[in-house]
Amino acid sequence: MKAAVVTDFGKPLEIQDLPVPEPGPGQVLVKMEASGLCHTDIHAAHGDWPVKPRPPFVPGHEGIGPVTAVGAGVPADLVGKRVAVPWLGSSCGTCRYCVSGWETLCESQVNSGYSVDGCYAEYAVADASGIVRVPDGVSSFDAAPLTCAGVTTYKAIKVARVVPAERVAVFGIGGLGHLALQYARLVGGLVTAVDLEPDKLGLAHRLGADEIVNARTHDPVEEIRKAGGADVAVVLAAAPTAFEQAFRSLNRGGRLVMVALPADDAAIKVPIFETVLGGISVIGSIVGTRQDLAEVFALHAAGRTQVIAETRRLDQVNDSFDEVLGGRAEARLVFEF
Numbered sequence: 530m531k532a533a534v535v536t537d538f539g540k541p542l543e544i545q546d547l548p549v550p551e552p553g554p555g556q557v558l559v560k561m562e563a564s565g566l567c568h569t570d571i572h573a574a575h576g577d578w579p580v581k582p583r584p585p586f587v588p589g590h591e592g593i594g595p596v597t598a599v600g601a602g603v604p605a606d607l608v609g610k611r612v613a614v615p616w617l618g619s620s621c622g623t624c625r626y627c628v629s630g631w632e633t634l635c636e637s638q639v640n641s642g643y644s645v646d647g648c649y650a651e652y653a654v655a656d657a658s659g660i661v662r663v664p665d666g667v668s669s670f671d672a673a674p675l676t677c678a679g680v681t682t683y684k685a686i687k688v689a690r691v692v693p694a695e696r697v698a699v700f701g702i703g704g705l706g707h708l709a710l711q712y713a714r715l716v717g718g719l720v721t722a723v724d725l726e727p728d729k730l731g732l733a734h735r736l737g738a739d740e741i742v743n744a745r746t747h748d749p750v751e752e753i754r755k756a757g758g759a760d761v762a763v764v765l766a767a768a769p770t771a772f773e774q775a776f777r778s779l780n781r782g783g784r785l786v787m788v789a790l791p792a793d794d795a796a797i798k799v800p801i802f803e804t805v806l807g808g809i810s811v812i813g814s815i816v817g818t819r820q821d822l823a824e825v826f827a828l829h830a831a832g833r834t835q836v837i838a839e840t841r842r843l844d845q846v847n848d849s850f851d852e853v854l855g856g857r858a859e860a861r862l863v864f865e866f
């Protein structure tokens with residue numbers, strides 16, 4: 530099978546011909562129909578984060594396709610069913626996080642395309658306990674971005690507890706942001722989209738953002754405060770400045786939700802006085818659970834969300850990385866097989 534392989538950090542990925550993997554006990558084999566490109570894959574390939582994957586490896590955690598074989602202990606009727614292979618490949622199932630619906634915090638989790646080979650390949654093995662069924666009303670092409678970008682931003686809006694008529698600022702439109710703003714609107718939020726690129730702000734406008742702010746030409750803090758401030762600010766842009774601007778745009782009682790992961794071990798200064806007097810919350814939010822992803826698919830099948838993505842071939846992987854890094858991709862890129 531064809532696979533895009535990271536042979537060393539920072540090197541271009543190599544398209545290699547690898548044997549189709551065999552599903553072990555508790556695993557399934559998935560034939561990829563669509564596989565999304567998440568910024569995390571680029572960080573993985575560059576070894577950007579403190580916890581690093583070990584080359585050679587196959588990145589990718591937005592993989593969609595039918596199950597074609599099952600390992601020991603997995604029901605055979607899964608064969609033929611279309612599934613999603615998400616970032617959270619598997620978790621221990623028994624720790625305090627796993628048993629309370631927070632498997633995303635499990636300390637023994639396995640991550641697709643990071644600690645095990647992922648979905649930039651014609652086939653991928655996945656743990657049967659980690660996959661999520663894709664309903665008929667959701668195409669594989671749309672399901673791919675929903676599997677990470679969708680569930681991640683859906684969860685961010687959930688943990689922020691947005692209620693109708695609250696003002697939600699989304700910093701960073703693109704693969705994640707274009708979905709974040711739709712989820713914020715779904716729960717009744719009034720959305721301000723912040724980005725540096727006019728094209729992405731145009732996309733936000735098309736998708737129903739109430740206000741748009743170009744952070745290259747205007748101070749987003751000033752603009753957001755002028756319009757009533759933000760009750761929730763979700764940061765999807767990987768620049769520490771965006772986190773600081775988001776914090777400073779909050780109203781009293783506001784919630785800052787951190788989602789993006791800057792390349793270095795970045796930090797922001799949180800002023801204690803304003804945080805205490807303003808009753809401000811700072812929340813970290815990492816992907817979403819299998820249940821969250823099932824909800825994301827259900828909303829999409831019901832026509833409540835729109836996925837903006839473009840198709841690429843797997844052998845265009847290095848150019849596709851450049852497109853994302855250069856901010857040229859409008860939203861998500863999806864490899865189709």
Ligand SMILES: [Zn+2]
Pocket residue numbers: 567568569590616677678
């Ligand atoms: Zn991702």
Ligand SMILES: [Zn+2]
Pocket residue numbers: 620621622623624625626627632635636637
């Ligand atoms: Zn666990």
